Amino acid sequence: MNLLAQQLVNGLFIGSVYGLFAVGYTLVFGVLDILNLAHAAVFTLGGLVALWLVQTAGMSIWLAFPLATLFAGLLGLLLNQVAFAPLRKRADSQFSGLISSIAMAIIFEAVAMGLFGARSVRFPQGTVSVHIWHIAGVTITSLQVGIVLVAALLMVVLTLFIQRTRIGKAIRAVAESERAAMLLGVNVNGIIASTFLISSALGGAAGILYGLYFDALAPDMGRSIELKGLAVIILGGMGSIPGAILGGLAFGLSEVLTVAITGTSNLRDAVAFTVLFAILLIRPSGLLGRGKMREA
């Protein structure tokens, strides 16, 4: 029973990181109907840049975290400018943007490899001071609690930002109809750039938390989360922010529960994706999808 409780808690931690990764992913999709397949590469670079700031520049993680998050956001602006904006007028911009974002992912990954080497690296000992609590037989570390809190805080701030602020509402307006937003006086290109900035900053932040959680960072670490992130936003309902949060938690939990029940991690990904298919059979538009389906 304790093992199960422990796994549920672990699922919450990793699920919050998946959720944070996925909200950024789904934000761009919601606004542009385009999948930014370089999101996972931004995630990786966010983590590696934070590591560099801590290890080489000697910064505290409390300073390195916001700086690396900002850096990831700037990568988002670059992505928009290079991979998406030039294609926006094309009729096939969804497909061509997808391809050019894959190209950017390859470039980012190569840059990461060149700068940080191919090996797995880790944050230096003592980057965060870790307390360990044993509560009713469940072990929780202050690092894990910190990760959940930071991820939750960022997701709550994003949700409030999108719901309440002037720019947040403009982002939703552009997501609904670019033409309507334009006629209302929204600078659509500016809003799209802001969306990439926010999305990539969140992706980078997720990369830092992921690196801290698993105590390992590598230039190809984005691969492990790329497909999961896609699964999470499909599960949550494409473009839905609360859906991505919920989907992230559901995915994290189903992963760890598989390990707890089968006693091995071999089936972890297989079962998690099976759960995805099962949910989509029942709710084809995802957990919180708007139910807008293609007519047969």
Place this chain on the structure above:
Amino acid sequence: MLEVAGLTVSYGPIEAVREISLRVTEGTVVSLVGPNGAGKSTTLNALSGVVPAARGRILFQGRDITHLSPHQRVSQGIVQIPEGRLVLAGMTVRENLEMGAYRRPASEFKAGIAAVEARFPILAERRNALAGTLSGGEQQMLAIARGLMARPKLLLLDEPSLGLAPLLVKTIFDIVGELRSGGQTILLVEQNARQALLVSSHAYVMENGKIVLEGPAQQLMSDPAVISTYLGQALDAPASVA
């Protein structure tokens, strides 16, 4: 207030609007009528900057705005209420109105909301409803209210009566009449030419991308050629709008 000279708009090889010139004087309602596909919406979209002008010039309050972006034109006071309304269906009525005031200072907002809710009580009632759940008529009210939230100097109204039941059509033209009495400058596009001419002081008739006829609305309404071609046979029908 608005002066358009030799405006041409093309979609690829097709010239949807060809060398048109028109003028809207401050405080008047001018209508642009003509059959489906004549290029009326394209003209308004060129004025809003949503489609580029291939040739020609657009002067607004004496300034050349031909190359301004759409949001800059909204800031200048050119506001379009588009054909098909384009309400933001997934946002609430209130949020739609907020988006209408996107280019206005926040300090005006309360008074602006109060004014449109007084004019359109249904919007106050349905403040928190998603715009997509409103009926067609209510959505048209919302689209007009949202446009007014932008405090337009020049309002571009594209087919506001399209697809509405006769009673609602009358309501919409009553609103246009009220706006005119309040001194609002309007360029009104309508297929419902008779009603449009009744609320206008001047009118342009468009066909195949060109302006084929223009003049004071009164004069066009009594021109037998106009009546037979554009106003249909109902020339004896009583005017429903004074």
